[in-house]
Amino acid sequence: MIRLEGVTRFYGERAVVDDVSLVVEKGEMAVVVGRSGSGKSTLLRMINRLVEPTSGLISIDGRDVSTVPAHVLRRGIGYVIQGHGLFPHRTVADNIATVPRLLGWPRDRIARRVSELLELLQLSPARFSGQYPHQLSGGEQQRVGVARALAAGPDIVLMDEPFGALDPIIRSKAQDDLKAIQARLGATIVLVTHDMDEAFRLGDRIAVMEAGRVLQYGTPRDMIARPADPRVAELTGSGEGALRLLALVRAGDAAEPFDASTPPPSHSVPAGASLREALASLLWTGEGELAVTGDDGRPVGRVTLASVLRHGRSP
Amino acid sequence: MAPPAKAVIGGQGAGRPSTARGRAAWPADRLGSLLAAVGFAAAVLLPFMIVKANRIASGQPHGLADSLSRAGAAELAALLAVVAGVAMLVRAPTVRLAAALAGLAGLAAAVSHAASRFTPPGDSFARVSPGAGAWLMTAVLALLATDALARLRLFPGARVAALALAIAACWLAFRFGLFDQLSVMREYANRADVFAREARWHLVLAGGSCAVAVLIGLPLGILCHRAPRLRAGTLQGLNIVQTIPSIALFGMLMVPLGLLARSFPVLSQFGVAGIGGAPAFVALVLYALLPVTANTVAGLAQAPAAAVDAARGMGMTDGQVLREVELPLAVPVILTGIRIVLVQNIGLATVAALIGGGGFGTFVFQGLGQTAIDLVLLGAAPTVALAFCASVLLDAAAEAFEGPGS
Ligand SMILES: Nc1ncnc2c1ncn2[C@@H]1O[C@H](COP(=O)(O)OP(=O)(O)OP(=O)(O)O)[C@@H](O)[C@H]1O
Ligand SMILES: [Mg+2]
Numbered sequence: 001m002i003r004l005e006g007v008t009r010f011y012g013e014r015a016v017v018d019d020v021s022l023v024v025e026k027g028e029m030a031v032v033v034g035r036s037g038s039g040k041s042t043l044l045r046m047i048n049r050l051v052e053p054t055s056g057l058i059s060i061d062g063r064d065v066s067t068v069p070a071h072v073l074r075r076g077i078g079y080v081i082q083g084h085g086l087f088p089h090r091t092v093a094d095n096i097a098t099v100p101r102l103l104g105w106p107r108d109r110i111a112r113r114v115s116e117l118l119e120l121l122q123l124s125p126a127r128f129s130g131q132y133p134h135q136l137s138g139g140e141q142q143r144v145g146v147a148r149a150l151a152a153g154p155d156i157v158l159m160d161e162p163f164g165a166l167d168p169i170i171r172s173k174a175q176d177d178l179k180a181i182q183a184r185l186g187a188t189i190v191l192v193t194h195d196m197d198e199a200f201r202l203g204d205r206i207a208v209m210e211a212g213r214v215l216q217y218g219t220p221r222d223m224i225a226r227p228a229d230p231r232v233a234e235l236t237g238s239g240e241g242a243l244r245l246l247a248l249v250r251a252g253d254a255a256e257p258f259d260a261s262t263p264p265p266s267h268s269v270p271a272g273a274s275l276r277e278a279l280a281s282l283l284w285t286g287e288g289e290l291a292v293t294g295d296d297g298r299p300v301g302r303v304t305l306a307s308v309l310r311h312g313r314s315p
Numbered sequence: 316m317a318p319p320a321k322a323v324i325g326g327q328g329a330g331r332p333s334t335a336r337g338r339a340a341w342p343a344d345r346l347g348s349l350l351a352a353v354g355f356a357a358a359v360l361l362p363f364m365i366v367k368a369n370r371i372a373s374g375q376p377h378g379l380a381d382s383l384s385r386a387g388a389a390e391l392a393a394l395l396a397v398v399a400g401v402a403m404l405v406r407a408p409t410v411r412l413a414a415a416l417a418g419l420a421g422l423a424a425a426v427s428h429a430a431s432r433f434t435p436p437g438d439s440f441a442r443v444s445p446g447a448g449a450w451l452m453t454a455v456l457a458l459l460a461t462d463a464l465a466r467l468r469l470f471p472g473a474r475v476a477a478l479a480l481a482i483a484a485c486w487l488a489f490r491f492g493l494f495d496q497l498s499v500m501r502e503y504a505n506r507a508d509v510f511a512r513e514a515r516w517h518l519v520l521a522g523g524s525c526a527v528a529v530l531i532g533l534p535l536g537i538l539c540h541r542a543p544r545l546r547a548g549t550l551q552g553l554n555i556v557q558t559i560p561s562i563a564l565f566g567m568l569m570v571p572l573g574l575l576a577r578s579f580p581v582l583s584q585f586g587v588a589g590i591g592g593a594p595a596f597v598a599l600v601l602y603a604l605l606p607v608t609a610n611t612v613a614g615l616a617q618a619p620a621a622a623v624d625a626a627r628g629m630g631m632t633d634g635q636v637l638r639e640v641e642l643p644l645a646v647p648v649i650l651t652g653i654r655i656v657l658v659q660n661i662g663l664a665t666v667a668a669l670i671g672g673g674g675f676g677t678f679v680f681q682g683l684g685q686t687a688i689d690l691v692l693l694g695a696a697p698t699v700a701l702a703f704c705a706s707v708l709l710d711a712a713a714e715a716f717e718g719p720g721s
Pocket of ligand 1: 011016035036037038039040041042043082194
């Protein structure tokens, strides 16, 4: 659990982070979103003490971070720096091995871990291990940066725009992967982005920052249903609220049982798809309802246009 | 005139395609043609050998034709004509290199042969030396060879191997007395043991001062990198030292070191004195400090900020960031600094002889005093050769370190 209480950081006369208090529960993903220069990176970097707060308290699992020697603290926290920050003179494998080496892991354990992580991030170990960062594409570099942060299996991972250099399709794939990885590792993640879609897709909780202040910290649903500030509504895109709500609901969760009297629908969506995708499919096919199919491809229920519309209504 | 086939005929210098825009372009390699023209002029217009009755008498110039037997002159002329043809028309760097080397070998043989012809048997006073023509032709051929080597784009290891081969060839030539009849070698023969001693001392003076400068400059550079407030002052101070003319610096050091030796006689047992090796050594260290320190600072500063930040963020201590990220990335720049310093100090060490510091400069200044140019040459030529070797070696080292990550 990460707890920030009244955290403020001044640069000169200006409070770049201004009286921020928030709690990230264990195993949660908190996404900090805001415009460029709003203080997101500074906030993130205070958690691993790359920046010291001017005032306020930061604790991890009840322990004040300022009482832990900085390098010890940081070895236990994964960190993906904005713009990858890979070591240009080291191979991909050596880059990923950085923290395990600092922790003194035995060689074969490091080697195993490196190929495991490369596979996890869909970088073929045979091809990438021996390459140098300048030989990779921007997206591959960022994935290596993520692998490096996860290398020692930290409980907490701080990620500063980890997917900035990815194209939209790979980006959404990477976001899904990150969700899956987090579910597997059970890590607490704080992720910084300026992309509101990414925030809604990934965040268990979202902190909206503006000029150093957190305007609102809450679940994605709260953000849309009860914006604390007109600026939050503006940032989350008031016109798109309905669609964002639909994107938060899985078709499997909204499915109704089949009605034996009516014939089964001719089109279907997977249970893992969102209602937003279901709506798109309904519009496209002109049908009134869709079958919802489970992992094995068999129908588990149905969604109707009426129920989709109900989910999108202003709460 | 149609542009000739590109496969055989040179364009306009290294790698550029030949252009023949309407007007017929000169089909030959430009540098090669220039070198051939200079070489031709040197062969025809300038004296090939100079013969003097004794070491300070004025010389009698001899052209290429009188210097060699008729057959010998014809052979050399034919060889050089072929080399000139290759230089102008052939593009393949290996062929150009082979031609240049063949030309150098032929020229060396001709000079050696001419020297024996001009030396009367049993006369130990006469002095025979290569004339301006022979020197200029050597320079032209050496340029052709280095140009060909540059076009070959050899890997660092191969460049060092090429240097080793060149050194071996020169060693063999001297070992078998190819140039023993030349005046420089006569001067050498008269002082072979002194030469060996001064050569060793020159190496100690230049190499040792460079090593000490690295031992001081590297930590100083790291310190300046860490404490920016120290940086400006230190670098400016060293900059001022750099601008003091070498003789003035040697002179300035004579006073404090002389005082030191007089106040603490123990020190003079270790060679500390107002004149001689000590002030020379100290002055060379001082000159070497700026390039080493400045390049260390510049090298450390060029490590990408994001990489350094990431290193810290992953829990490296300051020392680990320095050892594992900043220093490895700075090595090529630091090596470049060391190369500058070593080459500079090999040259500057000659000046040390002025204050009794020894080294190859001893011969240079003796020669100047006696107006014996051959003696000057005995000091200057090895200095240049040494500087050249040091430069090639450290250049290769810097490039080898740059290899993987860039
Ligand atoms: N070391 C520093 N010294 C002075 N000002 C700084 C420093 N670091 C950040 N700032 C200022 O603090 C403000 C917030 O910076 P920060 O990097 O946290 O923004 P950000 O929200 O991460 O922006 P971006 O999305 O562009 O990365 C900026 O206006 C920046 O100029
Ligand atoms: Mg940022």
